[in-house]
Amino acid sequence: MTGQTQLPPLREVIAAHGLSASKALGQNFLFDEQLLARIAAIPGTLKDRPVLEVGPGPGGLTRALLRAGARVTAIEMDRRCLPALAELAEAFPGQLTVIEGDALKLDHAALFAEPWAIVANLPYNVGTALFTGWLSGEAWPPAWSSLTLMFQLEVANRIVAEPGTDAYGRLAVLAQWRSKPKLAMKVHRSAFTPPPKVMSAIVHVEPAEAPAGVSARMLERVTEAAFGQRRKMLRQSLKGLPGALDALATLGIDPARRAETLSVDEFVAVARELTA
Numbered sequence: 001m002t003g004q005t006q007l008p009p010l011r012e013v014i015a016a017h018g019l020s021a022s023k024a025l026g027q028n029f030l031f032d033e034q035l036l037a038r039i040a041a042i043p044g045t046l047k048d049r050p051v052l053e054v055g056p057g058p059g060g061l062t063r064a065l066l067r068a069g070a071r072v073t074a075i076e077m078d079r080r081c082l083p084a085l086a087e088l089a090e091a092f093p094g095q096l097t098v099i100e101g102d103a104l105k106l107d108h109a110a111l112f113a114e115p116w117a118i119v120a121n122l123p124y125n126v127g128t129a130l131f132t133g134w135l136s137g138e139a140w141p142p143a144w145s146s147l148t149l150m151f152q153l154e155v156a157n158r159i160v161a162e163p164g165t166d167a168y169g170r171l172a173v174l175a176q177w178r179s180k181p182k183l184a185m186k187v188h189r190s191a192f193t194p195p196p197k198v199m200s201a202i203v204h205v206e207p208a209e210a211p212a213g214v215s216a217r218m219l220e221r222v223t224e225a226a227f228g229q230r231r232k233m234l235r236q237s238l239k240g241l242p243g244a245l246d247a248l249a250t251l252g253i254d255p256a257r258r259a260e261t262l263s264v265d266e267f268v269a270v271a272r273e274l275t276a
């Protein structure tokens with residue numbers, strides 16, 4: 001029974017393989033197996049489901065996903081971690097495939113034949129770059145079924161932010177216009193080894209229906225212009241975008257408003273007006 005597979009404590013795995021955390025690779029490891037099991041439960045039942053884990057490191061979250069019955073494909077760029085991950089693959093026969101490489105450079109879709117859940121505890125810059133990549137593009141629904149990702153709490157707050165707040169910006173619109181992001185769990189800095197300077201949180205995103213007649217690229221252009229000068233009125237920030245001021249007039253949106261006051265639906269409506 002996979003759920004009962006006995007494994008050595010993670011601290012022993014780290015010591016046995018000499019895995020000192022590398023600052024350059026943004027390594028902050030999680031060792032609390034109860035916490036890891038709770039994170040692995042966020043996407044819902046994973047029994048026999050394909051999961052992409054990015055940055056497994058010594059394999060703490062990986063073992064929680066494997067115990068939940070997932071079929072895990074893990075991408076790790078630190079080859080020092082590979083022997084520890086190979087031991088995990090042996091303990092869960094047929095459930096774990098490890099790919100050595102940079103997740104930012106790999107074609108994830110080529111790794112799966114059916115929709116896959118994505119779960120990751122990543123360094124901040126890599127996580128945000130992958131997140132925006134997974135959420136962009138014209139094709140929707142995406143080939144993945146959900147995203148469950150650790151972020152700095154401040155970034156997580158920006159993803160789920162509501163209009164009118166300081167945290168509300170491009171990331172909120174990108175994350176909310178055709179998916180449902182939720183702040184699933186806050187994680188205290190002391191849960192990590194070594195502890196990072198700031199608090200973290202897990203965001204869970206499920207794709208929703210995309211509004212009709214809106215190009216993703218156009219929405220990106222509108223939000224880029226509007227939030228590029230977020231303190232300015234829309235009549236100023238959008239004036240370089242052809243047709244944008246006419247779109248505001250058609251929609252009855254006051255051009256004296258600022259970007260942070262527009263709802264996600266209003267951004268979508270502006271982008272729809274501009275989508276040929």
Ligand SMILES: C[S@@+](CC[C@H](N)C(=O)[O-])C[C@H]1O[C@@H](n2cnc3c(N)ncnc32)[C@H](O)[C@@H]1O
Pocket residue numbers: 025026027028029030031054055056057058059060061062075076077078081101102103104121122123126
């Ligand atoms: C914050 S640690 C988390 C490790 C483990 N998942 C855990 O929760 O304890 C991030 C991991 O991502 C790996 N990593 C960093 N950048 C990466 C990239 N571009 N592609 C794949 N893995 C990466 C690091 O080597 C490290 O093992």
